[in-house]
Amino acid sequence: MKIAVDAMGGDYAPKEIVAGVELARDRYPEVEFNLYGQLDKVKPLLQNEERINLIQADEVIAMEDEPVRAIRRKKQSSIVLAAQDVRDGQADAFFSAGNTGAILAAGLLIIGRIKGIDRPGLTTILPVLNKPDQDSFLMLDVGANADTKPFNLYQYAIMGKYYAETVMGVKNPRIGLLNNGTEADKGDLVHKAAHEALSSIEDINFIGNVESRELLNGVADVVVSDGFSGNAVLKSTEGTALSMLKLIKSTIMDGGISAKLGAAMLKSTFGKIQAQMDYSKHGGAVLIGVKAPVVKTHGSTKAPTVANTIGQIKTMLENNVVADVVTYFDEHSDEMIAAKEQLKQK
Structure with missing residues (x-):
């Protein structure tokens, strides 16, 4: 290759x-x-x-x-x-x-x-903390499209499923829709329509709406989002992690000899925390x-x-991630057309 x-x-x-x-x-x-x-x-x-x-x-x-x-x-x-x-x-x-x-x-x-595929989405893999059976989750779109329609979210869920299965090795990945609450009727008209559409797809394991505060706890294997919200959540997560590490370091440095000694004893622990938060080990963002x-x-x-x-x-x-996606969309073209027409009316 x-x-x-x-x-x-x-x-x-x-x-x-x-x-x-x-x-x-x-x-x-x-x-x-x-x-x-x-x-x-x-x-x-x-x-x-x-x-x-x-x-x-x-x-x-x-x-x-x-x-x-x-x-x-x-x-x-x-x-x-x-x-x-x-x-x-x-x-x-x-x-x-x-x-x-x-x-x-x-x-x-x-x-x-x-x-x-109407609009390709940008995907990234983020860490999951303190969950032995899950070390990461996939999120898309994280910035390719600021304005997103319900049908785009519908397609992201399908593409996310294939990526999680073939690249991340997750069987029957749990797919969640990023929203401002877990209830089915939460969110704006776009997200309400997307929730209804995703609930109707038999080929995916849709678990409903998920909130941003639960993402790093492993609430889902694939998180579907509009590009504007996904990018904001991604940058907020990265910024919070960096700010917390700086806060811990500055607090130790200002805490006198006892704080420095304590930090020295916990050096390996801090190293493990930093390793868990290091999303770069999972690779780059993929335009799927x-x-x-x-x-x-x-x-x-x-x-x-x-x-x-x-x-x-x-x-x-x-x-063959791309080939699998091509095959799926070829085999389900009639279903895609029907879904797109239905979602236009929402």
Whole structure:
């Protein structure tokens, strides 16, 4: 299998991207890489070029660039060329740590969405705390679509089910709808209609509405959300975790010698807590609903997370996640059309 990699995207690119690709290359002997970037900056960083094909990309899409305009104007950028590689069948998946909007635009405009799917969604895996039989859950959409219709949520649930089963290994995953209460009649008109529609799907294990405060407790295996709310919850969760760690550290530092001694005795415990909260070990965010895996990691990603994300992509390819979604939507096209028409009336 071959993965097209944007070497220039991310806060620490190309150094950490190249190092992560080499880690993954040594870890996964069955994976080959097409590495796009400015070769005068990329090539000196490589230890060796085994199973890494270097391809010149003259331009770079910066984090501050307007996504769609950048995709259309910077035709020789590493993001555009890597996405075209996948579209043309020269690679099986696309990976970047760069401009999120540009990556989403490349996935939609260059690689293209699967027939029958109205709006692909951005998925991420988040940790579950203190639950021995569950260490994570999948959430989508977390930012691809700010304005979401009931039918989009309906389709997210189906795509989320396939991802949880094939990549995360969850049998019959519990699917919850993110809402402002657990009762069936909670939420706005969009979420009420989505709840009714999800309750009617026989192929999924829909458990009803779930609240954001219960997510890290493992209330569901897949959490379906509109992109605006999902992105807000994701950033709030990340921010709270970082703020709590800073608060604990500052309290210890201000607490005198006894606090420092106590912290030293609990060092291993704090390490376990930090490891549990580290969502980066699960890989990157996946744009699901397009014709090939498109995966984006955080801009501050370093080499170990790059390698972990490539492992995630490898699992997706091995388990034919995209092909399964294509097959499902082909086989249920009449059902999808009927559901879409019904939800238009809500």
